[in-house]
Amino acid sequence: QKEVEQNSGPLSVPEGAIASLNCTYSDRGSQSFFWYRQYSGKSPELIMFIYSNGDKEDGRFTAQLNKASQYVSLLIRDSQPSDSATYLCAVTPSSASKIIFGSGTRLSIRP
Amino acid sequence: GAGVSQSPSNKVTEKGKDVELRCDPISGHTALYWYRQRLGQGLEFLIYFQGNSAPDKSGLPSDRFSAERTGESVSTLTIQRTQQEDSAVYLCASSFIGGNTEAFFGQGTRLTVV
Numbered sequence: 001q002k003e004v005e006q007n008s009g010p011l012s013v014p015e016g017a018i019a020s021l022n023c024t025y026s027d028r029g030s031q032s033f034f035w036y037r038q039y040s041g042k043s044p045e046l047i048m049f050i051y052s053n054g055d056k057e058d059g060r061f062t063a064q065l066n067k068a069s070q071y072v073s074l075l076i077r078d079s080q081p082s083d084s085a086t087y088l089c090a091v092t093p094s095s096a097s098k099i100i101f102g103s104g105t106r107l108s109i110r111p
Numbered sequence: 112g113a114g115v116s117q118s119p120s121n122k123v124t125e126k127g128k129d130v131e132l133r134c135d136p137i138s139g140h141t142a143l144y145w146y147r148q149r150l151g152q153g154l155e156f157l158i159y160f161q162g163n164s165a166p167d168k169s170g171l172p173s174d175r176f177s178a179e180r181t182g183e184s185v186s187t188l189t190i191q192r193t194q195q196e197d198s199a200v201y202l203c204a205s206s207f208i209g210g211n212t213e214a215f216f217g218q219g220t221r222l223t224v225v
Contacts (some may be wrong), residue, residue, distance in 0.1 A: 031210075031211055032210060032211045032212075034213060034214075042218075043202060043216040043217065043218055043219055044154070044202075044216050045216070046213045046214075046215070049213050051211075088153065088154065090214075092210035092211055097142065097159065097161055097167075097209035097210035097211065098144065098156055098159040098167050098169075098170075098210055099144065099156075099204075099206075099210045099214055100156055101146070101153055101154040101156070102153060103152065103153030104153050
């Protein structure tokens with residue numbers, strides 16, 4: 001079982017709709033959770049981080065964490081073509097301070 | 112510095128040669144990470160440094176790979192006797208105090224082994 005799992009996609013969403021990206025993790029004691037966006041040929045950049053159960057909103061982005069289900073998600077409202085990228089879920093496991101990344105979900109926003 | 116700086120940006124090397132990749136983290140960041148990203152794949156953890164603690168080397172794929180960091184400064188990743196499967200983008204990231212704070216990435220080094 002991978003430590004961090006994501007559906008590789010591609011996920012195609014019409015412009016203006018809500019994009020929902022999901023991630024599960026195996027270590028129940030994981031402490032911190034991150035969403036990064038990576039454009040083709042570029043380095044990952046942080047979008048959101050969340051530490052506590054529940055929702056965290058920042059502009060058009062909402063991160064949701066459910067530790068009981070070991071599940072973290074990212075919602076993108078009013079999707080724009082510029083949101084087309086690969087979204088990487090990352091987790092800090094309980095045993096160490098390193099950050100482990102999932103393989104990413106490719107999101108495509110169609111005009 | 113203002114951001115994480117990696118050099119070189121691109122490196123082409125012949126199979127069997129050694130290569131050294133450099134990472135200069137954000138000033139004041141105590142944690143430094145190296146990842147490998149093959150084409151179309153996710154980020155594969157290689158090694159993690161936190162201050163003066165012993166590094167977490169659990170992700171290094173073979174003994175051909177090694178990394179050093181002196182204190183909270185520059186890190187070098189060395190790959191000996193390169194193989195074609197080592198071709199990838201090598202990404203360095205740093206964070207303020209470790210895995211519970213967000214990591215910021217450099218632009219990466221694209222390594223091609225021919």
